[in-house]
Amino acid sequence: MTETEKTILGAAVRMFTRYGVKRTSMGDLAQEAGVSRQTLYNTYKNKDDVLRALIRFHTRNALSEIEAELGGIDHLGGQLDIVFDRMVLGGFDLVREMPNAQDLIDGFNAAGQEEMTASAEEFRLVIQRLLSPHRKALANAGLDLSDLSDFVQRSAKSAGSVARDRDHLVRLLQTLRNLCLAATGQSR
Incomplete structure (x- = not known):
């Protein structure tokens, strides 16, 4: 850039x-x-191009931050905490501070749906990579790695849209994290 x-x-x-x-x-x-x-x-x-570029820029920055922090964390729970923080909590906090947040969200939705889909896929791949060492445990629990990573990514992002406040969002993400740990046979 x-x-x-x-x-x-x-x-x-x-x-x-x-x-x-x-x-x-x-x-x-x-x-x-x-x-x-x-x-x-x-x-x-035009502004739509600017909005799409903002989505790409935010995604690249978040993924770079995730990769930089994942190196020192070997526990799945800590890894998921980092992903959820960059993928959901950071954006949630930013939007809560904006006086015209809904206008920005609507603008992103209208102009950047394709970019947001690509961004979601990049985050899904990170989650899949984190879950992949636990593929056997997931299969034993009747869970497909790709489907679970898709579910986790979509659930985490959706939680940001429906949470009553930040504390509620953190609890929702912790529940999702703990479900992943249970599915893989990991402790908290």
Whole structure:
């Protein structure tokens, strides 16, 4: 990612957080980023492109953070805690702080469905990799590794949408974590 792209995405986060996606124009983004409108349009065709790029950027950063932290953790529970923190809790906290959170969510849903699907698959693959050493125990419990990783990823993300508050979300994620540990025969 170029410095210009990073600058524009940083400006987009600030503007979308402050004013919402609908009320932010491409001109507003250019001004906030300190680039010309032509540079902005040469980099991103429209706000939908910016939103898709934000999803990719967030996904890459979260996956990099997960990989950096997983190296020192060999217990499945701790590994899942890291994944859930980066995949769900970080975004939940960010959205809760935004005055125009629903506008941003709606913008992501409309513009970035394909990117969000690709992002979900990347997180699912990380979860599958973490569960794969326990493939035999999962099979003995009647669970398919791919199906379980899909279920865990979708359940964790869904928990972020339905949780009453952060404490409730943490409890939901801990329950999901503990179910994975039970299914693999691991202790807490």
